[in-house]
Amino acid sequence: MKVGSQDEFNVLKRIKTFEEVKEAIPKSNNPNKPPVQVKPICLLMGYMYEIFTKEELEIEGVKVALDKILRTIPSYIDIMLSQTMMLSQMYKMGRSPKKVTAKNIMCIIQFSQNLMQGGFVNKDAYSQLPYFDEAACKKIKSLMNGKTLFQYCMLPKEERLTISKNLFDTEFDRKFAEQEKCISMLPLVKLSMSAFVEGEEEIVVGDILTCKLRVDYYNLDKGQKSGYVHSKHYPYLKRDNWYLIITDETFTGLAAIEKLTVTDNFFEKEFKERIQRPGKIAFTAVLTNDSYKGLDQFSKVEVNVVPTAANRTVYQYAKEDIKAIKEPNFVQSAVMMEEEDTDDDDDVDEATEL
Numbered sequence: 001m002k003v004g005s006q007d008e009f010n011v012l013k014r015i016k017t018f019e020e021v022k023e024a025i026p027k028s029n030n031p032n033k034p035p036v037q038v039k040p041i042c043l044l045m046g047y048m049y050e051i052f053t054k055e056e057l058e059i060e061g062v063k064v065a066l067d068k069i070l071r072t073i074p075s076y077i078d079i080m081l082s083q084t085m086m087l088s089q090m091y092k093m094g095r096s097p098k099k100v101t102a103k104n105i106m107c108i109i110q111f112s113q114n115l116m117q118g119g120f121v122n123k124d125a126y127s128q129l130p131y132f133d134e135a136a137c138k139k140i141k142s143l144m145n146g147k148t149l150f151q152y153c154m155l156p157k158e159e160r161l162t163i164s165k166n167l168f169d170t171e172f173d174r175k176f177a178e179q180e181k182c183i184s185m186l187p188l189v190k191l192s193m194s195a196f197v198e199g200e201e202e203i204v205v206g207d208i209l210t211c212k213l214r215v216d217y218y219n220l221d222k223g224q225k226s227g228y229v230h231s232k233h234y235p236y237l238k239r240d241n242w243y244l245i246i247t248d249e250t251f252t253g254l255a256a257i258e259k260l261t262v263t264d265n266f267f268e269k270e271f272k273e274r275i276q277r278p279g280k281i282a283f284t285a286v287l288t289n290d291s292y293k294g295l296d297q298f299s300k301v302e303v304n305v306v307p308t309a310a311n312r313t314v315y316q317y318a319k320e321d322i323k324a325i326k327e328p329n330f331v332q333s334a335v336m337m338e339e340e341d342t343d344d345d346d347d348v349d350e351a352t353e354l
Helices: 006-015 019-024 038-048 060-092 102-117 134-143 149-153 157-164 172-185 319-326 330-346
Strands: 189-196 208-217 242-247 256-260 266-274 279-289 297-305
Touching (some): 006 038, 006 060, 019 038, 038 060, 060 102, 060 256, 157 172, 189 297, 208 242, 208 279
Antiparallel strands (some): 189 208
């Protein structure tokens, strides 16, 4: 992006003086690489940290360039996530030396959340609700004893009504109604996870462990899809996405990641894996939204794997039974005979056949 006017240059020069912007501009001394595009970085950072004045946003070059950046950046974030997921699969297959962790994925998604909801200015998740300024966010945390936005949204409407009466001093009815409209369209979900070996109480080395996950969507009826994102800061239409991440307690591993496609009011997924070692195995499932803060769900499961089974019945088979099992059964024999007949027909000389 080129600078089109002196006014635009002065705006970019002023924005570049902020420490947050300086940290975002990469320092490259490699002559073989193209020069760093400073203008789009300054414009995006200026928007995220609300550095622009109203007059600066009316400058034609700034207005047009910022519009292009904000319209296209969700697509770039989707591409970054898809490429990171692909690198994760390639690393597992031994085709890439780059290890991708759950922290790498979460970092991209959290950037998207903050961009959509103004998290670089106000980090509190409650600020996404209508009329929740900084003072209201502090007050509701005290009233809710530190509970999250998700927990507040899951309260009965009557309890939210009582709490809200201590938040809004004027025009209470209108503000509470707007709050309830917002909560009714938020993508509220519940994540549950279990790990087990089918038909067994103990989990032994060599068993196939089944990890079952279920996501229930509270604000969606069957056949409905999530609508457009509610945001006080992002001015364009965008749909939110959920990402399911299976990792360890430290978020340094990445067992699986999947972008969920919502076609019903619930989602179920199973992962199966053969256990190779004894000891404690801990799974952490993270369900994170790329457009809202404070709605992410976490679920942890721990299983203890023993080297050998203590209470499992071991069946002893006679040698004759084992031999009979290995021999072809009636159906297999019939198939083999049919194949042999087909082969014999193919070997017939064409001249003889004619």
